[in-house]
Amino acid sequence: MASFTTDHIQSAYTEAEARYVATNPVSRAAYEAATASLPGGNTRSVLHWEPYPLWISSAAGYTLRDADGHAYVDLLGEYSAGLYGHSNPVLQAAITETVQRGLSYGGPHAAETRLAALIRERFRSIEHIRFTNSGTEANLMALAAAKAFTGRYRGKVVVFEGAYHGGVFVFPFGCKDVWRAKGAAEKSKYAALRALNAPHEFLVATYNDIASVDALVSEDGGDGIAAILLEPMLGSGGGVCATPEFLAHLRRRADELGALLIFDEVMTSRMYAGGGVQSELHIYPDLTTLGKYFGGGMSFGAFGGRRDAMALFDPRAPGALPHAGTFNNNVLTMNVGAAGLENVFTPEKARALHELGNEVRDKINSLDKDGDAGKRRLRVLGCGSILVIHFTKTRTEDIVSPANWIVDEDPRLLDLFHLEMLNEGFYLARRGYASLNLALLEHEGRKELDRFVEAVSRFGVKFRDLIA
Template identity: 55%
Template sequence: MQQIQEAYNALASEYAANNPKSKAAYEAATKSLPGGNTRTVLFYEPFPLYTERAEDCHLWDVDGHKYVDLLGEYTAGLYGHSNVVIVEAIQAALKRGLSFGSHHTDEARLAQLIRDRFSSIELVRFTNSGTEASLMALAAAKIYTNRPKIMVFEGGYHGGGFLFKSGPHPVNVPHEYLMAQYNDTDSVDELISTDGKDIAAIIVEPMIGSAGCIPGAPDFLTHLRAKATEIGAVLIFDEVMTSRLYSGGGIQSELGITPDVTTLGKYIGGGMSFGAFGGKAEIMSIYDPRTTSITRKGASVPHAGTFNNNVLTMAAGSAGLEKVFSPGVARALHARGDELQSKLKAVAKGTIMRVTGCGSIMAIHFTATPSERIHSIRDLDGHNTFLLDTLHLYMLSQGFYLARRGFIALSLEVTATELDRFVEAIHGFLRHYDSLVSE
């Protein structure tokens, strides 16, 4: 551990010396923001970089350094930083007016495009984030079933109010949670045997995202579908991150599993603030503002949000799905991600570096557990976060921007040349710190 600390300290000192303007900007921010921060995931020691501008797949910080952006705004930056189609759509929307306070045709346009991508979604409603989408989807499930409990999974993340990395978090929305183990059908069945009649929803990420990009096994996800049907619970797939995978219809479309409700977010807003939840008309109709509907009698449930249908998100999102991110483009990006993962695994042979993920979304870990045996957050017990911190600073010094926790999400703008340079930089790290990473 001392050797790793010494390696990190050397890189941190070099980083501080090379980024005086970012350091000054951070210190100024601490006067108005707690810890100089208003988005926890962006903070890292010794201080975070401050970006001045961005174009295509590149970032420039306030000290003038250029980086290849491999973070991809945690999957939201699918289109890169300056896609012409997206920019033109936003500019055209700006010319029509910033905020209408009324219905407009782009909201129905984006809704139809989403329905076309996800056969499980019959009706959809918009929010401003994936967190809000989870809030409203779970509310719908509890109202629809008239049941109190929610099944979640250790390591799951469904937004800022739904953190389950090592048990429920104090900031969580106060539902009655039942926590099962990811990719473990026995743990699911055990909870259902005691609480099945009280479970309103089973909410799951088809690939755990923030806790390490751990894919759900097809038989595990299929089992959840069967059990939810058996007990009359609402199955919610959180595809906020994974909706971009395969042909752009998410993991559910590739596996042929139909959830009752799906939550969405990130890239679908075209780089603007976005969230959505949608699914069976019978469930979604509880939000129908008409006094009665075909599927429901009585008053509807309110769902407010000043910017739910904001003109910039609706325009950018529609342009992206309609004109840029076709199923063919999605498949090509997915294949590029699979290829990158294969190359990273090849250069990591003989070391404790592991790569997990699916297509263009992946994560690097330093652990003795082989990649193919990482099925839940528990399989990452003992993984070396100090080495991840060291890797992060090293990659910044080489001109590559990724998450401190080793998370990577490719944009459409990243080319094979840049990815090959990244693989070589990773190889350089592993060679340079051979004594720290060898198996």
């Protein structure tokens, strides 16, 4: 029966793909031209899908337009970086005003102080902060700080299966053996991650599994661990949220070990009132890494936290750690980012967007009242304005790690869902990821989200036999 179902999913996908190809010839031509200079026509892996991605020509508000002239409601939100939408007038004015005064100063300026102060107001755990160009860089620097501060220069880093902390910190489900005994690691399909990832010694634990963390610590002895690094919600790991008990346990273990606890809130900083998951649970890390929308659409990253740990980078101190980066304090990023936090993404707007995401999630999860009867159903994970679609038999409340949803999820269903939603006029990630932007809070945007819920409902009816 499983093979029969898979065959029918593939048949439905093939039909949807043929329609996609027929309606997007210009994007296809643009993609084929790109392959002449870019490997696979791509310079950002997550934006590729088969048979080829759409070529975007313009964007405004919550709407994207592709090279073939189609319009889409943008539910991807640049993987949470596009929080402000595509044409916020406050940000546009800040860009124009800044450009008129010059693009790059090569010296300190008021805007970096302003943005740093605004971020400190939202994150109680951040006493001092330094800027980078991306979340990846932020995590690289945070781990460097942890090793230097603890004195464990060759210290290990506890991370979690399914996590993603940037282009050189990739830990997909099934990768554990890569950092275990040799032999199995060398034969793993994830063995190449050793070349891709930064050369730290990682201890890979199971998300939301206290026992798995304690076992790794016990096996290691603990005194060689410099940091525990985790996302309070797994972004690439399917939108699984950490339990308060799990986060509290990691806080205690870090203290016992003399290690630094690092929260990667690159995606989750937008949650609740815009102070991240830590602000709502009142569980505070030693260091926090940030990225995405804080630059107002410009390249941005940051790491910050305890004053004593961040003092390592104080250039006034003898032997201070150097932290370079031509664009760390780029005036465009600093000014536009500050304008966004000060005048657009206020705590009130942050809370409203968070609640809107929860509303959409609840509506979709309530579409199928029989969804927990041991059959594979469409379910939505995530937190607040980040939503992640899955097709699994596991009830949402029972999903505590990627292992719970990946066990029976057919990726062809997600591929089919993606193409069907594009056909309905909704742009989201092929893996089912969506992040809402502020433009959708307006009346017309809310209507589009209602239309999205209806489209998801139609998908469930049309392909009920394939899902179940």
